[in-house]
Amino acid sequence: MKPTLIYCVAASLDGYIARPDGSCDWLAGDDEAIACDGLLLGRATYDALSAHWSLPKKPTLLLTRHRPTHPPEQVRARHCTPSEALDELAALGCRRVRLLGGSSLAGNCSAAGLLDELVVRLMPHLLGAGVPLFAGGMERQLQLIDAYNLNGGSIHLHYRVLPEPQYVTE
Template sequence: MKPTLIYYVAASLDGYIARPDGRVDWLEAIQTPGDDHGYHAFYDGIDALMMGRMTFDALMDCEGPWPYPNKPCLVLTRYPHQHLPPGVSMRHCTPSEALTELAALGHQRIWLVGGGSLAGNCFAAGLLDELVVSLEPYLLGAGIPMFSSGLERSLRLHEQRSFSSGVVQLHYQVLPENPADVVL
């Protein structure tokens, strides 16, 4: 059975997930204490994580413990890192091969963590099943886009939520390229 790949991401209102240099410091300035925008419920509902090397390196540069405990994480990279947090592995493989590996280990709900480039590659390969984007009330003006590909695809709104912080969370199902394949 094919696992479900979910791109759960925070983005500025103008569609960027990070500043041009990769920093996400702007997210800290707009966080509201006591409101996780459904993050913990989402995290409890996934089995594993998949991310690219740039996202991994950015997380390793942050102070504090590994932010994704108790979940296996597969990092796609050409250049493995020697010192990995518990539960993290690295592979040089395609996103499709990574999903097959995670599914073989029994993981069915996979979080695609950060990385517009990897998200664009997964989207282009038809691997992305769901998109949960928390639109932050902030304009960056430039930066790393949510997707690095210019492909088009229809989405079906599954759920929308708004929070007192001004965040609007949109949960979409990515529709197949062939409209005849849509399950209603």
């Protein structure tokens, strides 16, 4: 059984998660604690986070074609599909996996029907251009689970990704 996949990301009010050059220097505030057993992330997010943030001591799967030098011991680098990555994390006992950042990876997971939840910290900032919340993917309907104000004017939004609609043909 695949674990629940939760895409957790901070986004500007105009829907970007990073500047056009990939920088996130406009983000402020602490990362919210989302209950999870494991992490899934792409290489660009790993590179951005590893310089400024230590990854939690949880099983972490990094999807990349090029292995990083000296990754933390909990980080496994793989070149595989997101579905295969979730299978591997499930085999390690992960039931709730946090997908950290990564517009392309989030889009791929969405297109494959793997996303179960979306947690967005909506920041009171307009970037005007940059890396979108999702790159590609497909249309999905969401159901609001929770929403509340955070310090500094940010808003926490937690959604459940609804299954694809079933169309009846006659």
